[in-house]
Amino acid sequence: MKFQFSAGGIVIKGSEVLLCQHSQHHGWVFPKGLIGDHQKGEGKEKTALREVEEETGVKAKILKPLTPVTYWFVFEGEKVRKTVYYFLMEYIGGDIGKHDHEMEAVVWLPKEKVIERLTYNSDKKVWQETQKILN
Numbered sequence: 168m169k170f171q172f173s174a175g176g177i178v179i180k181g182s183e184v185l186l187c188q189h190s191q192h193h194g195w196v197f198p199k200g201l202i203g204d205h206q207k208g209e210g211k212e213k214t215a216l217r218e219v220e221e222e223t224g225v226k227a228k229i230l231k232p233l234t235p236v237t238y239w240f241v242f243e244g245e246k247v248r249k250t251v252y253y254f255l256m257e258y259i260g261g262d263i264g265k266h267d268h269e270m271e272a273v274v275w276l277p278k279e280k281v282i283e284r285l286t287y288n289s290d291k292k293v294w295q296e297t298q299k300i301l302n
Contacts, residue, residue, distance in 0.1 A: 175199025
């Protein structure tokens, strides 16, 4: 068994939410990435902000941490327990057209359309928590 830790963001711009479609598995997700895979000792917050910008082209600021999400998956025959630290973020700039190759699409969706577009239960769970904060 292996453990992974990632950080990412739910970015809000007015009444819209940032979502991206992953290039490999094609699922619709919130942007996130592994903590410490670029810079040793990089914290959750810095990782989340960096990953949002790299994967979507958007700069954001953190408003508040959300409850971490944990799930299991199998990679190359090994069971992996992944914990993702999400942060509620506010859009401050950038261009979704400048996303990296890891995402095949990046979109701003109206809040009411987010749950139906998300692919994975872990993302749906963190979105439900976010909705309670926003309402």
